[in-house]
Amino acid sequence: MALDDIFLQKFGYIERGPLNAINIDPLQRGGILTDEARRALVQWGDGYSVCDFCSGVLDKIKKPPIHDFVHGALPEFLGTDEVRVTNGARESKFAVMHSMTVEGDFVVLDQIAHYTSYVAAQRARLNIRTVPNSGNPYYKTEPEGYATAIEEVIRESGKPPALALLTYPDGNYGNLADAKKVASTCHEYDVPLLLNGAYSVGRMPINAKELGADFIVGSGHKSMAASGPVGVLGVTEEYADIVFKKSPTHNVKEIELLGCTARGATIMTMIASFPTVVKRTRNWDNEVADARWFSEKLEGMGLIQIGDRPHNHDLMFFEAPVLFEISQRVKKGRYFLYKDLKARNIHGIKAGLTKFFKLSTFGVGRDDLKVVVDAFDEIIRKYE
Amino acid sequence: MALDDIFLQKFGYIERGPLNAINIDPLQRGGILTDEARRALVQWGDGYSVCDFCSGVLDKIKKPPIHDFVHGALPEFLGTDEVRVTNGARESKFAVMHSMTVEGDFVVLDQIAHYTSYVAAQRARLNIRTVPNSGNPYYKTEPEGYATAIEEVIRESGKPPALALLTYPDGNYGNLADAKKVASTCHEYDVPLLLNGAYSVGRMPINAKELGADFIVGSGHKSMAASGPVGVLGVTEEYADIVFKKSPTHNVKEIELLGCTARGATIMTMIASFPTVVKRTRNWDNEVADARWFSEKLEGMGLIQIGDRPHNHDLMFFEAPVLFEISQRVKKGRYFLYKDLKARNIHGIKAGLTKFFKLSTFGVGRDDLKVVVDAFDEIIRKYE
Numbered sequence: 001m002a003l004d005d006i007f008l009q010k011f012g013y014i015e016r017g018p019l020n021a022i023n024i025d026p027l028q029r030g031g032i033l034t035d036e037a038r039r040a041l042v043q044w045g046d047g048y049s050v051c052d053f054c055s056g057v058l059d060k061i062k063k064p065p066i067h068d069f070v071h072g073a074l075p076e077f078l079g080t081d082e083v084r085v086t087n088g089a090r091e092s093k094f095a096v097m098h099s100m101t102v103e104g105d106f107v108v109l110d111q112i113a114h115y116t117s118y119v120a121a122q123r124a125r126l127n128i129r130t131v132p133n134s135g136n137p138y139y140k141t142e143p144e145g146y147a148t149a150i151e152e153v154i155r156e157s158g159k160p161p162a163l164a165l166l167t168y169p170d171g172n173y174g175n176l177a178d179a180k181k182v183a184s185t186c187h188e189y190d191v192p193l194l195l196n197g198a199y200s201v202g203r204m205p206i207n208a209k210e211l212g213a214d215f216i217v218g219s220g221h222k223s224m225a226a227s228g229p230v231g232v233l234g235v236t237e238e239y240a241d242i243v244f245k246k247s248p249t250h251n252v253k254e255i256e257l258l259g260c261t262a263r264g265a266t267i268m269t270m271i272a273s274f275p276t277v278v279k280r281t282r283n284w285d286n287e288v289a290d291a292r293w294f295s296e297k298l299e300g301m302g303l304i305q306i307g308d309r310p311h312n313h314d315l316m317f318f319e320a321p322v323l324f325e326i327s328q329r330v331k332k333g334r335y336f337l338y339k340d341l342k343a344r345n346i347h348g349i350k351a352g353l354t355k356f357f358k359l360s361t362f363g364v365g366r367d368d369l370k371v372v373v374d375a376f377d378e379i380i381r382k383y384e
Numbered sequence: 385m386a387l388d389d390i391f392l393q394k395f396g397y398i399e400r401g402p403l404n405a406i407n408i409d410p411l412q413r414g415g416i417l418t419d420e421a422r423r424a425l426v427q428w429g430d431g432y433s434v435c436d437f438c439s440g441v442l443d444k445i446k447k448p449p450i451h452d453f454v455h456g457a458l459p460e461f462l463g464t465d466e467v468r469v470t471n472g473a474r475e476s477k478f479a480v481m482h483s484m485t486v487e488g489d490f491v492v493l494d495q496i497a498h499y500t501s502y503v504a505a506q507r508a509r510l511n512i513r514t515v516p517n518s519g520n521p522y523y524k525t526e527p528e529g530y531a532t533a534i535e536e537v538i539r540e541s542g543k544p545p546a547l548a549l550l551t552y553p554d555g556n557y558g559n560l561a562d563a564k565k566v567a568s569t570c571h572e573y574d575v576p577l578l579l580n581g582a583y584s585v586g587r588m589p590i591n592a593k594e595l596g597a598d599f600i601v602g603s604g605h606k607s608m609a610a611s612g613p614v615g616v617l618g619v620t621e622e623y624a625d626i627v628f629k630k631s632p633t634h635n636v637k638e639i640e641l642l643g644c645t646a647r648g649a650t651i652m653t654m655i656a657s658f659p660t661v662v663k664r665t666r667n668w669d670n671e672v673a674d675a676r677w678f679s680e681k682l683e684g685m686g687l688i689q690i691g692d693r694p695h696n697h698d699l700m701f702f703e704a705p706v707l708f709e710i711s712q713r714v715k716k717g718r719y720f721l722y723k724d725l726k727a728r729n730i731h732g733i734k735a736g737l738t739k740f741f742k743l744s745t746f747g748v749g750r751d752d753l754k755v756v757v758d759a760f761d762e763i764i765r766k767y768e
Contacts, residue, residue, distance in 0.1 A: 001460050008659040011457065013420040014448045016427045018436050031431015036397040038429060043400045045425045047415015047605035048612050052402050052731065064398045073395065076385050087471045087613060090642040103487060115634045119643045122631055221431035221648060228432050228648035229471055247506055250499045258474040259503045264605060264612040265649065275392040347436065
């Protein structure tokens with residue numbers, strides 16, 4: 001194949017189809033840029049733009065105020081001692097797992113942990129022990145499960161796991177486990193706890209110290225209205241020197257961050273959105289109210305909301321026998337729902353799903369949520 | 385500290401001072417967005433925008449044409465079998481080092497390797513052996529140095545190093561070593577070679593197969609006119625299954641990539657700029673001619689260009705005794721050069737440097753290069 005003009009034509013500028021749709025994909029809701037971030041994006045989009053101001057350490061840049069953001073605002077926001085901006089929540093998790101362990105150590109994960117927690121542990125060459133949940137329909141993770149898993153690891157390996165992780169909330173059901181109890185349970189065995197807040201940091205109030213977590217990770221593109229990939233990593237003082245250990249040859253560079261992370265539009269959009277993000281977490285009660293209202297409406301049509309009930313998060317998983325039944329007999333088969341929603345400018349339920357799917361109501365607002373509710377209602381009636 | 389309105393005011397949208405300056409920072413030249421990328425940025429800026437189109441594997445997305453980009457265009461462009469888009473050149477290097485080794489293995493680096501090569505090796509917990517260069521003024525790395533280093537490692541550890549790395553060009557002097565000979569030297573000992581092309585991929589023609597490299601990494605934000613952080617990783621078929629090994633629990637997810645990498649504006653700006661980037665590498669002879677012309681002009685004023693002579697790359701390192709001498713006696717001291725250049729809207733030589741500094745002429749063009757040359761001339765005359 002030659003890289004000739006005809007071949008190259010397929011690249012270049014490409015439009016984004018669902019840009020102006022009502023997007024209820026949980027991945028997308030918290031990452032929609034604020035107006036400030038959209039302006040920052042244009043201003044800071046070039047390559048490595050932030051490096052113009054750097055004398056060797058990203059988080060020491062005074063102007064733009066990256067230092068104050070990383071060492072002032074974020075520790076306060078996350079309730080933790082030390083923070084760094086990373087290339088994403090998964091990269092934050094790997095940095096903790098890798099620095100806090102040696103190959104072959106055990107890590108305890110909630111069974112419904114995000115796949116990236118499993119993959120990060122595999123990359124760090126750790127053994128994984130999982131904490132089961134209550135299964136269908138609540139999928140509840142109990143703090144005692146952590147004690148059981150830790151004791152199993154001690155029995156098998158002769159020592160406690162190097163780390164435990166709780167997904168808060170998990171990315172499937174939007175369940176919020178009792179993080180405080182999980183933390184105290186882990187601490188009884190001297191096991192530090194990492195809280196995966198990819199769906200909480202930037203959406204709802206969360207404070208690592210109040211919950212007792214030793215590490216907290218968040219996602220800029222998932223929940224902090226930032227252009228990805230970008231995340232945050234909060235570490236308690238006790239472990240900061242381990243996780244942020246510096247290079248023996250390049251003594252200002254932190255090894256686990258490979259010396260530097262977000263140094264362009266990603267961090268600048270995170271900073272641009274930050275005031276709005278802080279304020280929106282204070283509106284969390286209304287977000288939960290919207291989620292519950294929406295869930296009630298869908299349940300009124302025969303769908304069943306799985307996971308915590310009443311629900312405490314915008315991310316919700318539905319079982320939809322009524323839609324599945326339709327998919328069995330209509331021409332478009334299992335794609336009918338995707339297509340009928342698309343025709344109403346609603347995006348975010350994966351094409352082909354009807355029996356089970358997840359969605360998010362975060363920041364959609366009652367007006368647009370009503371559009372979505374009406375769409376489900378119309379679609380179900382249409383095929384009656 | 386409270387996250388109140390007054391404190392939050394310092395964040396939000398922030399302007400980028402040197403946005404419209406002539407920027408001769410080597411970090412910045414190759415990362416300036418094309419018009420297409422600037423449009424893509426706005427279109428794809430939201431969080432995780434690309435995920436709307438994903439059914440589980442980023443590089444399998446057909447529309448936008450990420451599959452064709454990653455599996456068609458990039459392998460051809462890099463001259464390699466398998467390619468992935470990563471979060472940057474350093475992340476690419478770590479992925480190779482980590483997957484190709486076990487803790488305690490040796491890696492051979494050219495002594496003038498970028499700091500991130502050292503830090504990536506340290507993160508992978510490897511022993512580093514360096515290949516010295518000829519020192520001042522040419523800093524030339526000879527292929528035989530790799531043989532010597534490899535033999536030392538064999539003597540000490542009983543086996544060859546797991547990997548060798550060549551920085552092509554290095555980021556200080558812009559030297560292009562004889563990569564082909566380095567590759568054949570390494571291969572005589574069955575040592576695979578990684579080429580760090582952060583300053584070549586996207587700037588100049590480079591083909592891993594022609595040079596004999598087993599791995600090649602490039603930087604989107606440094607040299608491919610993409611919004612960072614984003615990079616590429618090319619791997620020869622022989623090692624693809626090792627580097628891109630999949631998770632035992634989540635079988636489409638590649639462990640070293642933590643399952644997924646650039647899934648927003650970063651990859652879409654890379655794709656947007658790609659046609660222009662391919663074409664600009666075909667203009668490389670003119671870029672080298674511009675660099676040599678510029679170097680000759682500065683040498684005419686008493687500066688000395690260090691490194692390869694004649695120079696073969698836009699990245700150049702200068703020793704400037706004439707400027708250092710001025711800094712010793714003027715009021716603004718060592719900041720005079722930065723300030724005097726800034727007054728002429730020229731940015732990119734670090735504030736405080738006068739005796740030694742590096743810069744890049746890539747894509748500046750003769751007209752603006754002449755502005756820079758005239759600026760140096762005026763500044764030197766001003767303080768005579």
